[in-house]
Amino acid sequence: MLYKISVPQVADVEEIRVLEWHREAGEAVEKGDLLVELETHKAIVEVRAGQKGYLRKILAESGNWQAIGLPLAVLSEGENDPVPEDAQALTDLPVDFEIT
């Protein structure tokens, strides 16, 4: 099973800037691992893996912008599940996020 990890809904925010990825494509991740920090106009949003799996593909690199609801990365349950070209069609993995 493959999932997309999308920019979470943060009140008032339309678009975020990817501040820093903490994991690389291909790495195994555990539930709760810090994947990426996003920057809004006034806060940092820490996005954590909602389940264990493999971070397969990063779609918005550090420094890039992404709108709320659009995908940041693809996560798979199996290490070698084929990643489709269009991540938008994948199921959204609920993310744990914390605004600091």
Add this chain to the structure above:
Amino acid sequence: MSSKPAVAMKKMFFREAIALAVREEMRANPDILILGQDVGPFGGSYREFDGLFEEFGAQRVRDMPVAEAAMVGVGVGAAAAGLRPIVSITYMDFMMLGFDPLINYGAKLRYKTGGQLTAPVVVKTTAGAKGQGVAHSQCIEAWLMSVPGLRVVAAATPADAYGLMKTALRSDGPVVYVDHKRLFPVAGEVPVGGDAVPFGSAKICRPGSDLTITTHSFMVRTALEAAKLLEKDGVSAEVIDLRSLAPLDMKTIVESVGRTGRLLTLEEGQITTGVGAEVVTRVIEHLGPVQFTRVGALPAPISSNRILEAACLPDANRVAAAARLLQSPKKLVSSY
């Protein structure tokens, strides 16, 4: 001949565009300083001065007590003495406390001294409703448009926030620089190192042929949304972002209304003696009778209750409805 520095488009948040303009101007001119509440290590109420305290220190980025009359007074006085202060007033509502130094002293100094003294102070303030109730939500920029000697500007995009701040910090008289709470989450491309945006220069943000919508600040976004709704009805709305309320760019406005024949003014503040009232009057002075309507907040205080707040404020549907009425000739157009 000196070559112009290269312009690089860079995407950033609205607050970052303000901070960048201030940073560049502070580097270029040691007389510029910032006075305000939470402007120091905190970086500004909306983080619009982020990093400036670290770069320029407490001498030039000064936290002030909660005393707006004193802040504006110190700013005007420092400007008269040769400095170029930015006075940051977190909520435009509290600018009222600083009207005496700003209007009676700052705006009149050049006139009173026969041009020997000027007060190059920028009062930067944040207007608009965002859940904070009667005394933290108002848009009172129209009150200031009638003060001779005062310039009033309001950006709707990060690019204009940058360009207008640069012009404000190079101006010789007092400038009121108005931004809006709901614009701070916005990001956009900024021409870093580009030309400053001159005052008195409006911008056509969407060309159209059936009516002209003039507006400013956050309501530019509302007008553009309304224009999309109207497009579905086959009505082509031209949207003009005034950017500068004093002086007004009557050339751009009059040329537009001359083409479209209809004018809708939109503001988040009150329409009674509002920005729109002035725009309509001047358009008619230039063109003679045109069909017009004014859209603004309902004549009530802005509640902190979300439903009542939204009911009071113009939204795209209200603007589109008013525009549709304007399309029917000889119909009495109600402002509300």
